[in-house]
């Protein structure tokens with residue numbers, strides 16, 4: 168082997184060993200705890216968003232437009248900055264079929280388990296109006312589940 172060929176081979180080997188010719192490394196996957204914390208934070212941000220919008224309406228109704236604006240501005244940050252950044256960090260969502268399956272799982276749980284349990288507990292405590300509301304909402308969640316299921320069937324008939 169002549170000297171030029173040998174030095175080219177040495178150079179290629181050196182590049183490979185430093186990773187210079189390899190694809191960029193995959194980012195380290197998030198820990199289970201970080202993922203759980205992101206989920207918890209997103210629940211808080213989403214709740215704060217809707218709560219502050221409600222507070223803003225109440226401030227508006229009470230003749231306090233400045234306060235209403237403060238609540239709306241905060242609500243906007245909670246949703247469109249904090250939730251959004253956390254959702255990106257979590258890589259929330261993806262293919263339509265996976266998104267529909269995830270949505271169906273949530274709606275189904277609310278439809279057949281969560282709201283039914285909440286209604287039973289409210290009934291046991293004598294909170295009959297809230298119990299009735301939980302049962303009505305459970306029905307809505309069942310309709311959401313069915314609508315998503317139909318959308319999934321249209322997306323990928325099986």
Ligand SMILES: [Fe+2]
Pocket residue numbers: 212215244245249
């Ligand atoms: Fe926030």
Ligand SMILES: [Fe+2]
Pocket residue numbers: 274307308311
């Ligand atoms: Fe729903």
